[in-house]
Amino acid sequence: MVTVAFKDLALSNAAQRGMPHERICFTPHPVWGKTDEEMYAYLEGNDPVSGKPLMKEVIGALTNPLTAEESKTGEVSVSTGPETFADTEDNLQQYYIDNGMTDFMQIVLPTEERVEAMLKGTSHKPDEVVGKMSPARGSYPDWSFTVRQVAINAVMAGAKPEYFPTVLAMAASGVTALSSSTNSFAVAAIINGPIRDKLNMNYGIGAMGPFAQPNAAIGRAWTMLSRNLSNSGIPGQTYLGTLGNSVNYNNLIIPENEKASPWTPLSVQKGFKVDENVVSLFVGFSISQGQGGIGLGVKPVPQYHQAIAYNCTPFLPLFGALIVFDPLVAQGLVELGFKTKEQLAEWLQKNQTISAKDARSTLTGGRWAPESIPDDQRVTYYQRPDSYNFVVVGGQTNPYHMVANMSYRVSVSIDQWA
Amino acid sequence: MNRRKMLSLLGASPAMLAGARIEAETSKKTNAKAGAAAGKIVALNPKGNPPPIQLVPMAKRLDTLDGKTIYLVSDGFPGADHFLNQIAIWFRKNMPSVTTIYRLKAGQFADDDPKLNAEIKANGNAVIMAIGH
Numbered sequence: 178m179v180t181v182a183f184k185d186l187a188l189s190n191a192a193q194r195g196m197p198h199e200r201i202c203f204t205p206h207p208v209w210g211k212t213d214e215e216m217y218a219y220l221e222g223n224d225p226v227s228g229k230p231l232m233k234e235v236i237g238a239l240t241n242p243l244t245a246e247e248s249k250t251g252e253v254s255v256s257t258g259p260e261t262f263a264d265t266e267d268n269l270q271q272y273y274i275d276n277g278m279t280d281f282m283q284i285v286l287p288t289e290e291r292v293e294a295m296l297k298g299t300s301h302k303p304d305e306v307v308g309k310m311s312p313a314r315g316s317y318p319d320w321s322f323t324v325r326q327v328a329i330n331a332v333m334a335g336a337k338p339e340y341f342p343t344v345l346a347m348a349a350s351g352v353t354a355l356s357s358s359t360n361s362f363a364v365a366a367i368i369n370g371p372i373r374d375k376l377n378m379n380y381g382i383g384a385m386g387p388f389a390q391p392n393a394a395i396g397r398a399w400t401m402l403s404r405n406l407s408n409s410g411i412p413g414q415t416y417l418g419t420l421g422n423s424v425n426y427n428n429l430i431i432p433e434n435e436k437a438s439p440w441t442p443l444s445v446q447k448g449f450k451v452d453e454n455v456v457s458l459f460v461g462f463s464i465s466q467g468q469g470g471i472g473l474g475v476k477p478v479p480q481y482h483q484a485i486a487y488n489c490t491p492f493l494p495l496f497g498a499l500i501v502f503d504p505l506v507a508q509g510l511v512e513l514g515f516k517t518k519e520q521l522a523e524w525l526q527k528n529q530t531i532s533a534k535d536a537r538s539t540l541t542g543g544r545w546a547p548e549s550i551p552d553d554q555r556v557t558y559y560q561r562p563d564s565y566n567f568v569v570v571g572g573q574t575n576p577y578h579m580v581a582n583m584s585y586r587v588s589v590s591i592d593q594w595a
Numbered sequence: 596m597n598r599r600k601m602l603s604l605l606g607a608s609p610a611m612l613a614g615a616r617i618e619a620e621t622s623k624k625t626n627a628k629a630g631a632a633a634g635k636i637v638a639l640n641p642k643g644n645p646p647p648i649q650l651v652p653m654a655k656r657l658d659t660l661d662g663k664t665i666y667l668v669s670d671g672f673p674g675a676d677h678f679l680n681q682i683a684i685w686f687r688k689n690m691p692s693v694t695t696i697y698r699l700k701a702g703q704f705a706d707d708d709p710k711l712n713a714e715i716k717a718n719g720n721a722v723i724m725a726i727g728h
Contacts, residue, residue, distance in 0.1 A: 252647050258640055318646050
């Protein structure tokens with residue numbers, strides 16, 4: 178039984194798993210938050226899709242004999258359409274948009290010549306399998322893809338061949354930029370290593386905004402390849418984000434400002450050498466401004482750590498914390514005694530707390546605040562300091578930070594895709 | 596189910612299914628020459644590779660629910676437990692010979708639960724699983 182808001186998802190998922198005739202009955206939506214009486218009324222009413230009495234349908238689903246179609250076995254191959262499309266430029270642009278292969282903006286048309294040029298950005302063979310990806314691992318089948326297929330998407334996004342190893346590394350991670358969740362998730366990619374300067378990436382003023390071609394194109398390529406190489410981003414089927422998220426247009430691409438940071442780069446914390454080129458990927462809720470948090474602007478020395486703890490208060494501990502600092506904030510935190518990112522993480526893990534009562538009222542709070550804990554007892558948001566990750570970026574025009582309720586997923590070597 | 600319906604459920608777009616005005620070429624070389632000759636541009640399909648689908652036949656149905664045991668399984672989404680309890684109440688009121696057993700599936704929403712599957716196979720006759728918010 179599935180609530181009707183997920184009708185398309187349920188039917189397409191059943192088909193993709195080899196059960197196009199799975200017997201599914203639908204209920205009104207939502208169930209969550211309804212009283213017992215309201216839910217019982219659903220049962221006494223009709224299936225909103227078929228219009229038939231719901232429980233009669235449920236009984237029929239369990240007892241009506243199978244049809245020949247329902248008993249079929251065998252294999253069905255799935256076509257994704259022809260290898261090429263031929264038409265005028267205007268018609269092709271509209272065709273790609275109409276068939277959901279873009280971010281609904283014009284693309285760089287992926288001609289054979291352009292794709293061949295992109296492939297020169299890597300030493301890897303065009304037919305090599307890069308990896309696999311799905312809109313939500315375990316919930317949808319994984320699609321696989323080759324270097325050439327990633328190149329097609331990189332061209333569409335406006336990437337240059339020198340950006341291609343970074344795009345390949347992101348594709349190889351298997352992390353989709355368009356998660357299927359109803360939560361309208363966002364993703365972030367932290368770039369470390371000399372490649373930031375080689376590509377002329379922006380990690381100064383406006384680093385996370387539309388102010389540098391590599392930042393923009395690499396981020397857009399992630400969305401494009403997620404859409405096309407893993408079937409992510411089909412509203413109602415593989416994308417259920419109820420509000421959507423404008424971050425998905427080209428994601429949070431954050432080259433760390435390693436020169437201006439007093440701390441170890443994120444990639445080194447994850448086990449890489451400082452001169453290795455690495456992309457580290459995060460998934461979760463969106464990012465929000467940290468200005469105005471408690472501890473900022475009033476005292477002679479802003480208490481940045483207190484502001485960060487305060488700004489992370491609305492977080493859902495289902496996901497970790499990714500904190501993005503301007504170098505001025507990082508330097509201020511060092512002056513406050515946080516000589517390393519690890520020290521800051523330890524302080525935050527101990528001091529970012531919530532009452533047990535409030536914890537239990539959150540979606541997953543019962544896991545770390547069972548009923549046995551008194552209502553007014555404080556519990557920590559996170560059980561481990563490594564739930565916090567930090568990256569230093571920005572142009573030092575003001576000591577600001579941003580906070581994102583995001584979890585670290587994986588770090589991938591860009592160099593291995595060169 | 597016909598092929599068009601199947602493809603639409605698998606994510607093939609309506610425009611592509613409807614037979615768009617774009618020529619669908621299958622040979623790159625032929626396509627490039629034809630396209631250039633006609634003053635058209637030839638562009639590449641950006642899609643990845645979906646796995647083939649193994650059809651899974653549905654389990655045999657019951658002749659009747661009378662005297663049978665139905666497992667009511669929640670996948671963990673909020674509200675599913677309360678909703679399934681209402682189904683249990685419905686059966687008690689309307690089909691009292693049916694026995695219902697409630698279980699919360701282990702793991703994340705899409706995870707398999709082999710222990711529960713084995714229990715249902717041993718002790719149950721049918722399953723109703725609740726999915727959604």
